[in-house]
Amino acid sequence: xxxxxxxxxxxxxxxxxxxxxxxxxxxxxxxxxxxxxxxxxxxxxxxxxxxxxxxxxxxxxxxxxxxxxxxxxxxxxxxxxxxxxxxxxxxxxxxxxxxxxxxxxxxxx
Amino acid sequence: xxxxxxxxxxxxxxxxxxxxxxxxxxxxxxxxxxxxxxxxxxxxxxxxxxxxxxxxxxxxxxxxxxxxxxxxxxxxxxxxxxxxxxxxxxxxxxxxxxxxxxxxxxxxxxxxxxx
Numbered sequence: 001x002x003x004x005x006x007x008x009x010x011x012x013x014x015x016x017x018x019x020x021x022x023x024x025x026x027x028x029x030x031x032x033x034x035x036x037x038x039x040x041x042x043x044x045x046x047x048x049x050x051x052x053x054x055x056x057x058x059x060x061x062x063x064x065x066x067x068x069x070x071x072x073x074x075x076x077x078x079x080x081x082x083x084x085x086x087x088x089x090x091x092x093x094x095x096x097x098x099x100x101x102x103x104x105x106x107x108x109x
Numbered sequence: 110x111x112x113x114x115x116x117x118x119x120x121x122x123x124x125x126x127x128x129x130x131x132x133x134x135x136x137x138x139x140x141x142x143x144x145x146x147x148x149x150x151x152x153x154x155x156x157x158x159x160x161x162x163x164x165x166x167x168x169x170x171x172x173x174x175x176x177x178x179x180x181x182x183x184x185x186x187x188x189x190x191x192x193x194x195x196x197x198x199x200x201x202x203x204x205x206x207x208x209x210x211x212x213x214x215x216x217x218x219x220x221x222x223x224x
Contacts, residue, residue, distance in 0.1 A: 034212070043113075044152070044200065044215040086152065090211070096142070096154035096165055097213060 006100035021072040023087030031089040113216035132201030140204035
């Protein structure tokens with residue numbers, strides 16, 4: 001079975017500090033990797049997908065196939081970044097997403 | 110911007126009762142999904158639906174569960190005889206196309222409480 005691991009359930013940083021949310025995935029196939037975010041009382045929404053190599057809200061994530069990682073990074077965290085972040089993998093178009101356990105990020109003023 | 114909608118937002122039912130959770134996916138989307146999240150656990154895939162049939166289902170999706178797209182807009186999840194362990198947040202999602210990269214758009218969820 002495919003696996004996605006987010007080792008930190010909780011992560012707390014101060015505003016302006018760098019933040020890195022870790023994600024590792026099981027090595028098989030050619031996965032598509034995503035980061036989803038869930039702000040308080042809101043729905044899950046896509047933040048980033050690895051294939052687009054884009055930066056959204058200052059966040060970036062690089063797929064490292066050697067380390068099977070897809071860590072999410074932001075150089076200067078903002079209070080509005082406080083949310084639950086989920087790493088997820090999909091295999092092919094239309095297939096299931098396998099989610100990690102999620103990391104609750106809190107950015108303190 | 111179009112969104113996936115789900116009703117009801119919260120459903121309370123007694124063990125053994127049937128429940129139907131409803132979803133309206135984004136109108137031009139082709140793939141539809143149900144996921145669930147038991148409190149404190151990860152989001153888990155239940156089933157995907159394409160071209161009016163199930164395309165993939167997980168081991169969680171046993172004979173108690175069924176999905177239907179009855180009228181071309183709604184997408185429903187039925188649990189025939191609910192158990193206490195079915196208490197969870199149920200998310201519907203839809204996906205626009207067969208092209209990669211694809212993304213799944215999630216609804217706000219239905220909280221199911223089985224007593």
